[in-house]
Amino acid sequence: MHIMEGFLPHPWWEVWYALSLPVVAYGIYRMNRLVKERRETLPLLALAGAFIFVLSSLKLPSVTGSCSHPTGTGMGAILFGPALTAVLSLIVLVYQALFLAHGGITTLGANVFSMGIAGPAVGYLVYRGCTRLNLHFYLSIFLAATLADWATYLVTTLQLALAFPSATGGVVGSFYAFGTVFALTQVPLALVEGVVTALLFKYIIQVKGDVMVKLKVIDEKGLGKLREAIPA
Amino acid sequence: MHNSLLDDLALASPLREKSSRLKLALVAAALLVGVMSTSPVAPLFIALTMSFASIRLGKVPAGFYGKLLAPPLVFALLGTVVILLFFGSGPEIFSISLLGQSFGATAEGAELSILVLSRTISGTSCLFFLALTTPMVELFxxxxxxxxxxxxxxxxxxxxxxxxxxxxxxxxxxxxxxxxxxxxxxxxxxxxxxxxxxxxxxxxxxxxxxxxxxxxxRCYDGRLSLFEEKRRVEVQELLGACGYVAAITALAYITRGTSLI
Structure with a gap:
């Protein structure tokens, strides 16, 4: 869920930039180290970034009819971890602003924070937590993707509410107001994205499961178990 | 699908040949003036001039430009409605009742929502100008x-x-x-x-x-060399850009705090 160019007033857009920049800088640092260790990382990351962009520019099978693009943030976090996802989503968001007019440049900081940092962080934690609890692999993926989407949506709502507190209810009042307006599209959308992400992982496991082992999403044993479950 | 990628139009734009540094600086300045302005006058002026520049100088079909502007506006309108109904205190200028609850809008809320809407339109048209005239390759x-x-x-x-x-x-x-x-x-x-x-x-x-x-x-060592084409900045272009930035800054300063209502 992108905040449009010019929507956030001074000083809020600067604040979100200030909060996002250190995380992205850390992500770039991590990426540089990874690239030095294993040089094949950069092309693979680039292709993953392009994949996220293409996926997010396609329309999901829509429920309510309005803005229904998947964000792919939960998926990115599961595959590459939150730090690298922050870098990838910064690039993807700049391209979205320039090619598709989703989001903007002054609101880039806020959008990176909600979609590139908060969402992926939640998705990653949920996924790791679920694996520790030994939940079923696809259920964990579904939960991670859906909750990452909802986290993004809540953070965006918070960003709007902080910038435009309501006269009677303050920040909390406008948080509810913005929240209700966007919940109409975001709640079902996140569910659809969760299902799509889980199915997507299912196809990848069926066809090319070794990629998931390489990315440390799942270990050999887990992969073998999932493979057995596929009817021949 | 491909028509919606603004980059394709940028590659064919007559303004492509102009210096990308100048265009970037111009757009950045206009973005900042728009978002910092405290009255809707300057953002609306920026929106008009940037759209004019994209359509007339950049030769973007006007109908297509309108279609581009529509989806960002829908999001902006949704947000501004919330601001209109929940922001500001003072006498209500109108109220509607919906599902048994009455929602009222105050003059303060209306002012702010117009301001935010105008800033969004202004920022979006600046982005469109950059996106429609400068291909990504030039920006790398x-x-x-x-x-x-x-x-x-x-x-x-x-x-x-x-x-x-x-x-x-x-x-x-x-x-x-x-x-x-x-x-x-x-x-x-x-x-x-x-x-x-x-x-x-x-x-x-x-x-x-x-x-x-x-x-x-091919011996990739983690670095691709790029060749940046140096495009000459004509004196008139530079003067025009500076004049434009000065004009919008002055406009934002003079009209600060004024409202349309």
Whole structure:
């Protein structure tokens, strides 16, 4: 869920930039180290970034009819971890602003924070937590993707509410107001994205499961178990 | 699908030949003036002039430009409605009742929502101007010039390159699925969409491995050299840009705090 160019007033857009920049800088640092260790990382990351962009520019099978693009943030976090996802989503968001007019440049900081940092962080934690609890692999993926989407949506709502507190209810009042307006599209959308992400992982496991082992999403044993479950 | 990529238009734009540094500086200045302005007058002026520049100087079809502007406006309108109904104190200028609850709008709320709406339109039209006249390729060299980390710029370039490859694959696959009634009904749509996305991921992964081999074979050491085409900035262009920035800054300063209501 992108905040449009010019929507956030001074000083809020600067604040979100200030909060996002250190995380992205850390992500770039991590990426540089990874690239030095294993040089094949950069092309693979680039292709993953392009994949996220293409996926997010396609329309999901829509429920309510309005803005229904998947964000792919939960998926990115599961595959590459939150730090690298922050870098990838910064690039993807700049391209979205320039090619598709989703989001903007002054609101880039806020959008990176909600979609590139908060969402992926939640998705990653949920996924790791679920694996520790030994939940079923696809259920964990579904939960991670859906909750990452909802986290993004809540953070965006918070960003709007902080910038435009309501006269009677303050920040909390406008948080509810913005929240209700966007919940109409975001709640079902996140569910659809969760299902799509889980199915997507299912196809990848069926066809090319070794990629998931390489990315440390799942270990050999887990992969073998999932493979057995596929009817021949 | 491809028409919606602004980059295609930028490659054909007559303004492409102008210095990308100048265009970037101009857009950045206009963005800042728009977002800092405290009255809707200056943002609306920026929106009008930027749209005029895109359509007349950039030769973008006016109808297409209108269609581009529509989706961002829908989001902005949704947000402004919330501001209109929940922000500001003082006497209400109108109220409506919906589902047994009455919502009122105050003059203060109306003022703020007009201001926010005008800022959004102004920012969006600035972005469109940049996107419709400056192809991404021209910006990469500029990014390297700004001393951003090499790995970051390189990652951006490779992402950019493969966006178009995968978009073609995705659109082709989706058409093929639609021809076979793959998007008939919600459940089937979800299934088809995930299948397409999964295939796309596997393809992109394999392509990534091939790309690495190809680059390695050509002695890639983590750095692609870029050639930045130096485009001369004419004196009139520079003067015009400075004059424009001065004019919008002055306008924002003079009209500060005034409202349209």
């Amino acid at each position: 060299a500029l990014l390297k010039g700004l001393r951003l980390p090499d790995s970051f710029v390189e990652l951006s370039m490779m992402i950019y390159r493969y966006i178009f490859v995968f978009l073609e694959v995705a659109v082709g696959t989706t058409h093929a699925q639609a021809m076979r009634l793959g998007y008939d009904g919600l459940l089937r749509s979800i299934r088809s969409f995930s299948m397409m996305a999964g295939t796309l991921f596997i393809r992109s992964w394999e392509q990534g491995e091939r790309l690495y081999t190809a680059m390695d074979a």
